[in-house]
Amino acid sequence: xxxxxxxxxxxxxxxxxxxxxxxxxxxxxxxxxxxxxxxxxxxxxxxxxxxxxxxxxxxxxxxxxxxxxxxxxxxxxxxxxxxxxxxxxxxxxxxxxxxxxxxxxxxxxxxxxxxxxxxxxxxxxxxxxxxxxxxxxxxxxxxxxxxxxxxxxxxxxxxxxxxxxxxxxxxxxxxxxxxxxxxxxxxxxxxxxxxxxxxxxxxxxxxxxxxxxxxxxxxxxxxxxxxxxxxxxxxxxxxxxxxxx
Amino acid sequence: xxxxxxxxxxxxxxxxxxxxxxxxxxxxxxxxxxxxxxxxxxxxxxxxxxxxxxxxxxxxxxxxxxxxxxxxxxxxxxxxxxxxxxxxxxxxxxxxxxxxxxxxxxxxxxxxxxxxxxxxxxxxxxxxxxxxxxxxxxxxxxxxxxxxxxxxxxxxxxxxxxxxxxxxxxxxxxxxxxxxxxxxxxxxxxxxxxxxxxxxxxxxxxxxxxxxxxxxxxxxxxxxxxxxxxxxxxxxxxxxxxxxxxxxxxxxxxxxxxxxxxxxxxxxxxxxxxxxxxxxxxxxxxxxxxxxxxxxxxxxxxxxxxx
Numbered sequence: 266x267x268x269x270x271x272x273x274x275x276x277x278x279x280x281x282x283x284x285x286x287x288x289x290x291x292x293x294x295x296x297x298x299x300x301x302x303x304x305x306x307x308x309x310x311x312x313x314x315x316x317x318x319x320x321x322x323x324x325x326x327x328x329x330x331x332x333x334x335x336x337x338x339x340x341x342x343x344x345x346x347x348x349x350x351x352x353x354x355x356x357x358x359x360x361x362x363x364x365x366x367x368x369x370x371x372x373x374x375x376x377x378x379x380x381x382x383x384x385x386x387x388x389x390x391x392x393x394x395x396x397x398x399x400x401x402x403x404x405x406x407x408x409x410x411x412x413x414x415x416x417x418x419x420x421x422x423x424x425x426x427x428x429x430x431x432x433x434x435x436x437x438x439x440x441x442x443x444x445x446x447x448x449x450x451x452x453x454x455x456x457x458x459x460x461x462x463x464x465x466x467x468x469x470x471x472x473x474x475x476x477x478x479x480x481x482x483x484x485x486x487x488x489x490x491x492x493x494x495x496x497x498x499x500x501x502x503x504x505x506x507x508x509x510x
Numbered sequence: 511x512x513x514x515x516x517x518x519x520x521x522x523x524x525x526x527x528x529x530x531x532x533x534x535x536x537x538x539x540x541x542x543x544x545x546x547x548x549x550x551x552x553x554x555x556x557x558x559x560x561x562x563x564x565x566x567x568x569x570x571x572x573x574x575x576x577x578x579x580x581x582x583x584x585x586x587x588x589x590x591x592x593x594x595x596x597x598x599x600x601x602x603x604x605x606x607x608x609x610x611x612x613x614x615x616x617x618x619x620x621x622x623x624x625x626x627x628x629x630x631x632x633x634x635x636x637x638x639x640x641x642x643x644x645x646x647x648x649x650x651x652x653x654x655x656x657x658x659x660x661x662x663x664x665x666x667x668x669x670x671x672x673x674x675x676x677x678x679x680x681x682x683x684x685x686x687x688x689x690x691x692x693x694x695x696x697x698x699x700x701x702x703x704x705x706x707x708x709x710x711x712x713x714x715x716x717x718x719x720x721x722x723x724x725x726x727x728x729x730x731x732x733x734x735x736x737x738x739x740x741x742x743x744x745x746x747x748x749x750x751x752x753x754x755x756x757x758x759x760x761x762x763x764x765x766x767x768x769x770x771x772x773x774x775x776x777x778x779x780x781x782x783x784x785x786x787x788x789x790x791x792x793x794x795x796x797x798x799x800x801x802x803x804x805x806x807x808x809x810x811x812x813x814x815x816x817x
Contacts (some may be wrong), residue, residue: 326706352708364703366696368811376689377696381708427708503734 404458525774531751536723550748556730596723759810
């Protein structure tokens with residue numbers, strides 16, 4: 266692995282993967298992966314197809330369990346804990362392709378985001394509606410009938426309903442029109458500035474590096490690069506592999 | 511005209527019980543994508559619990575409690591008993607196979623079905639059990655009621671239909687207005703996404719079995735108020751419930767209700783206008799027709815898989 270610039274970190278991280286090995290059956294997907302995210306940071310995890318990005322998220326959330334290594338949230342070992350426990354500890358996700366509950370209303374989707382908090386308090390809804398005024402208008406509409414951009418708002422709002430400390434975003438720009446990608450990243454920035462740490466998993470390196478503090482680059486389940494976003498953008502290898510096209 | 515009315519009354523009574531069974535099928539299929547072939551046998555156990563409570567409370571000839579309380583207790587006991595049974599079945603027959611290929615829990619379900627039918631036969635024998643509701647309060651459940659033209663609608667039928675509909679309204683409320691009910695719909699649509707929201711899938715599944723099995727228990731008692739029960743009814747009843755669920759669109763709650771009623775009408779009208787011998791043939795022909803021409807059922811959604 267190449268380390269471009271200083272990434273000295275101290276204290277207990279918000280999220281830490283410590284030398285994680287994850288398998289699907291016999292196939293070794295994540296190979297000794299270590300990443301950490303501090304409170305309030307915006308970190309992006311880059312990599313092409315089949316680089317292990319989705320598996321990393323699944324390992325973080327406990328949808329798959331690593332064979333070796335430790336997953337810590339706020340310093341607590343959650344490796345053997347189920348997904349619901351980890352969500353309760355302050356993780357939330359905007360899944361790839363949004364994965365809204367299409368036959369349920371926008372309001373019900375938001376309630377599901379706050380499931381562990383009893384369906385959401387008034388101020389949670391207010392905060393989401395303030396960020397996305399359109400969702401207030403559409404609250405009784407079925408989520409499946411919304412446009413792609415609107416669905417992205419619901420997915421984001423739904424994740425924020427749990428008052429997460431760390432928001433995981435899986436390919437937020439996938440399937441969105443270019444103009445919406447930009448708008449989406451504006452929103453991501455806005456949410457981040459309100460104090461939520463974020464891990465953005467993306468193929469679109471350009472946009473994500475432009476707003477991130479730090480980045481990791483994954484290739485076939487191993488870290489190949491890590492460092493401050495500004496330095497990654499300058500990195501020759503990365504430019505060739507991801508930005509040049 | 512009288513025949514038509516009589517058959518309609520029949521259809522509603524039959525159909526509302528079928529709807530109760532179909533709901534259990536559809537709820538479980540929704541969250542687990544499992545055809546719970548043991549469901550009809552849970553219904554059978556429910557009908558026996560109702561019979562047991564009836565005997566404990568003095569039988570139909572000299573009940574120790576008022577008639578309305580007797581009926582309520584029979585239904586409630588069957589609902590509670592079946593809910594517990596459903597949870598036990600899920601825990602021991604389906605949960606260990608949660609990640610196995612889908613054929614494995616299906617076979618396990620058939621196994622549970624045989625297990626329930628045969629152990630009930632060992633315990634209680636194969637003789638039919640008749641609730642003998644006719645003896646209750648001088649046959650008043652049959653003689654009371656109201657008349658539409660020349661057709662007498664017996665109180666017993668009114669009780670059956672009303673009870674079934676009250677339960678369905680209750681279910682609708684639970685599923686649409688409570689947090690756990692909404693979590694169930696979310697899980698049924700996309701289990702992994704539901705888990706990502708922090709929903710405890712195991713809890714949702716247990717909740718689903720509680721609801722479905724309780725409805726089957728109630729259905730078991732309601733049907734046995736009119737028709738004697740045996741340990742062997744589970745198979746046929748399960749098949750009818752399954753057919754109703756498929757016609758309505760498996761996984762869809764309003765679909766199961768509609769499917770149950772359609773089945774009730776098909777059965778009753780084919781018996782009345784064509785022949786009792788042909789009614790099952792007609793009912794299952796409808797199933798086959800749906801399978802061929804509208805496999806997603808009336809209200810189900812077509813399963814579109816993106817690759």
